[in-house]
Amino acid sequence: MFLVKTIIFSGSLFIAMLASTAWGDLTGRWSGNDGGSYYLRQTGNRVHWYGEAADAKPAWSNVFSGRIDGTRIKGNWADVPKGRTTGAGELELMFEKDGNELRVVSKTGGFAGSRWTRMAANASAARPLKPRKPSGNEDCVRFDPAVIALRQVKGRWKIVDGDHWLFDFGFNQAAAQQSLKVIGRYHMNRACFIGRPDPLFAYMLAIGGSPSGAMAGEDCVALDPKTVTVGRVQGSWKIVSGRQWLFDFGQHQSEARQALAVIQRYGFNQSCFVGRPDAGFTYLRR
Numbered sequence: 001m002f003l004v005k006t007i008i009f010s011g012s013l014f015i016a017m018l019a020s021t022a023w024g025d026l027t028g029r030w031s032g033n034d035g036g037s038y039y040l041r042q043t044g045n046r047v048h049w050y051g052e053a054a055d056a057k058p059a060w061s062n063v064f065s066g067r068i069d070g071t072r073i074k075g076n077w078a079d080v081p082k083g084r085t086t087g088a089g090e091l092e093l094m095f096e097k098d099g100n101e102l103r104v105v106s107k108t109g110g111f112a113g114s115r116w117t118r119m120a121a122n123a124s125a126a127r128p129l130k131p132r133k134p135s136g137n138e139d140c141v142r143f144d145p146a147v148i149a150l151r152q153v154k155g156r157w158k159i160v161d162g163d164h165w166l167f168d169f170g171f172n173q174a175a176a177q178q179s180l181k182v183i184g185r186y187h188m189n190r191a192c193f194i195g196r197p198d199p200l201f202a203y204m205l206a207i208g209g210s211p212s213g214a215m216a217g218e219d220c221v222a223l224d225p226k227t228v229t230v231g232r233v234q235g236s237w238k239i240v241s242g243r244q245w246l247f248d249f250g251q252h253q254s255e256a257r258q259a260l261a262v263i264q265r266y267g268f269n270q271s272c273f274v275g276r277p278d279a280g281f282t283y284l285r286r
Contacts, residue, residue: 008091061082139192
């Protein structure tokens with residue numbers, strides 16, 4: 001049975017209509033138009049790199065640390081002593097071509113490069129997302145994954161967005177911490193529902209639409225969005241895959257069919273849990 005009991009939001013509702021470029025994990029080797037090689041590492045919404053000129057004794061070498069904000073990365077760079085230059089400043093970059101290219105929007109401190117291309121060996125592993133916009137009738141609550149935090153409120157661990165709490169994990173701090181990591185890993189920014197005020201089905205959407213890829217240590221059950229169907233099993237409407245039922249909607253046939261349409265629309269093929277058997281956080285991905 002799909003668990004949705006932990007998701008409550010006390011702020012305004014937003015029907016999210018996304019029109020941004022989507023990407024997978026930016027980690028890997030990149031080539032700059034300044035003749036340098038850049039080694040990127042993405043952790044959640046943070047991006048770090050080490051870059052150097054392609055020489056045995058590089059004329060320059062630098063480091064960068066920035067934060068993903070929508071389709072851009074904003075941060076600071078500085079030369080390091082392996083090279084012979086001593087510059088420093090700010091950089092703002094923009095994603096292009098499904099996250100396989102980056103270009104400069106603004107820069108200070110005399111930074112030379114202006115465009116980076118993901119090396120082919122890494123591009124195939126990035127699993128870039130295809131932009132998939134929520135339809136206008138989806139019931140979604142939008143939040144900023146860059147500012148949400150974990151907070152203990154009257155002894156209960158909650159993921160909060162400013163003055164509002166989004167997810168309540170009770171006394172399970174470990175599940176709360178893991179769920180926060182999941183949200184950051186997939187750049188989730190919307191919690192969506194079918195059948196409120198007592199949701200029968202909930203799913204998360206990401207900055208790129210469908211959460212995509214894999215995360216170490218996940219607890220997921222595979223499903224095939226092309227073959228799952230809605231059926232009546234022992235008096236209840238369920239989403240089923242062969243002889244296995246996945247989600248139970250009781251007497252609510254219409255909501256079951258809406259949920260099936262969501263699974264097929266976003267191509268979800270994994271149903272994932274944090275903290276089973278009594279999962280405090282659930283999500284679908286592909």
